[in-house]
Amino acid sequence: MGVRSLVSSLLLAGALVSAHPGHEEKVHAHAALPLERKSLDHCSKQFSEPEFVERTVEIHGREYARLRRSLGLDLDEEPKLRPRDYISVSKIDHKTSKAVTKGMDLSTLFSDSGACMLMPSVDQGPLYVQGEQVRKDITETEPGIKMTLAIQVVDYKTCKVVPNAYVDIWSSNSTGIYTGVQGYPGMGDPKDAGILKLTALRGVQPTDDHGVASFDGLLPGHYDGRATHIHAIVYLGATKQANNTITGGKAAHVGQLYFDQTLIAEIDKNTPYNKNKNKVTLNTNDFLFRQGANGDDPIVRYALVGKTLSEGVFAWIRFGVNTNSNQKVSPAAWMTSSGGVMNPNGPVAQLQRGGFGGGFGGFGRRWLGRGN
Numbered sequence: 001m002g003v004r005s006l007v008s009s010l011l012l013a014g015a016l017v018s019a020h021p022g023h024e025e026k027v028h029a030h031a032a033l034p035l036e037r038k039s040l041d042h043c044s045k046q047f048s049e050p051e052f053v054e055r056t057v058e059i060h061g062r063e064y065a066r067l068r069r070s071l072g073l074d075l076d077e078e079p080k081l082r083p084r085d086y087i088s089v090s091k092i093d094h095k096t097s098k099a100v101t102k103g104m105d106l107s108t109l110f111s112d113s114g115a116c117m118l119m120p121s122v123d124q125g126p127l128y129v130q131g132e133q134v135r136k137d138i139t140e141t142e143p144g145i146k147m148t149l150a151i152q153v154v155d156y157k158t159c160k161v162v163p164n165a166y167v168d169i170w171s172s173n174s175t176g177i178y179t180g181v182q183g184y185p186g187m188g189d190p191k192d193a194g195i196l197k198l199t200a201l202r203g204v205q206p207t208d209d210h211g212v213a214s215f216d217g218l219l220p221g222h223y224d225g226r227a228t229h230i231h232a233i234v235y236l237g238a239t240k241q242a243n244n245t246i247t248g249g250k251a252a253h254v255g256q257l258y259f260d261q262t263l264i265a266e267i268d269k270n271t272p273y274n275k276n277k278n279k280v281t282l283n284t285n286d287f288l289f290r291q292g293a294n295g296d297d298p299i300v301r302y303a304l305v306g307k308t309l310s311e312g313v314f315a316w317i318r319f320g321v322n323t324n325s326n327q328k329v330s331p332a333a334w335m336t337s338s339g340g341v342m343n344p345n346g347p348v349a350q351l352q353r354g355g356f357g358g359g360f361g362g363f364g365r366r367w368l369g370r371g372n
Contacts, residue, residue: 039296040320043159047318055210060150063214064314067148068305070216071312089293090284094260094301124233124254124329126347127187128170129180129202131335134244137216138203143272144174144218146312149300153211153234153253156320161211165321166238166246169215170202171230175276176223180340181332184348186223196333196340204246219259219267219313223278227286228264229256233329234321243337250326257317258289258299266309 046052139146149169153162172178179198183190201220205213222228238249259267261283267273268280283289283299292298300315332348333340343349 040154040156040159040318043154043156043320046159056152056212059208059210059212060214060314060316063148063150064303064305067146067216067312067314071146071305073306073311087284089297089299090261090282092260092297092299093262094299095263095303124251124327124331125231126332126351127178127181127184128231128233128329128331129199129333129335129340130329130331131245132168132170132180132199132202132204133335134166134204134206134240134246136203136205136214138169138199138201139217140200142173142200142218144221145267145270145273145310146216147219148214148216148305148312148314149230150212150214150314150316151232152316152318153207153213154318154320155323157322161207161209162234162236162321162323163207163209163211165207165211165213165252166204166235166240166249167207167213168204168233168235168246169217169230171217171220172223173201174218174221174272176221176278180335181348182340182342183352184332196342198340199335206240221273221276221278222264222268222280223276225281227258227281227283227289229258229289231256232319233327234319236321236323245335251329252323252325252327253319253321254327254329255319256288256292256298258283258292259302259315260299263302263309270310 040047151167151169153165153167154160155162170178170180178184178187179200180196180202181187182193182195188195201217203215203217205215207213220228220230232253232255233251234253235246235249236252238246240246264280268276283293289298298317300317302313302315305312305314330346331343332346333342
């Protein structure tokens, strides 16, 4: 039997951290409102039902097989693969401990999709670009370790999957740089408007009938002041337009996902990650990670797709969303048909005007949302 299938925050702020060397900003965008729950433990019965597991495994298995084929790897090979307060979460090894073998039942390997989080109500951070393309491959020409990321969206109250949602993600590249926003310190030449044309590692995907959206991208790089992470917004009721973007709907979920510290250390041994001179911030030293991991597990589960990390990673996680929620979204920029346009009332524009405690003049205090 061949590969039949696969895999069967958070943001609350009130602390100050350093994000660029020698610069600080005021905590502003991550003030949070409490939610009824912080985990999906009450959904364990539904998530363990054979039909649910089988469908989840089928979808992720298909994506895993596609990823291996795209990398020229034989699906019959037998690569080695190794399998929640915030301290305990940080000690969990999220790499699957089982070896993939020909004919195995992948439901035993990927039935754990992670606890994931019903995150506190938060702003999306300073580097969100609204209006990106609906596309699966967000890599473009960026170098780095390939990663397919599968996100399953479920209603945390009913424990049912949420089809026809749109998941919008963005992250830094291998050396800790975000594209698409002009004038944010540490993210390229602040006078270079060409940055607004860049779209790498940003994109949108719809969830299928089992609530799953997946992206082909890269493992992100680290930068000062934040643990390595990826951002996501889940839109409900949005409409796909003829220009391959989405409009309308509501942002039901805004959050971040993280990676094992041991995985990050291994990533940094590879080119071009090893050229990154930014200081590594540990998960346990990141306030937003600590908030998300106190009661839940915002770290992705993952498996290697080959025999070595450099050959690529398949990562998965489950988002519990409040379908009645409608979060405020204030992007730093919009992507339009004529290119990127900065939001004059967005977080970066406010920072430039000194709206977040002094602006760029001396960077008196560092905004915790740095780097989005």
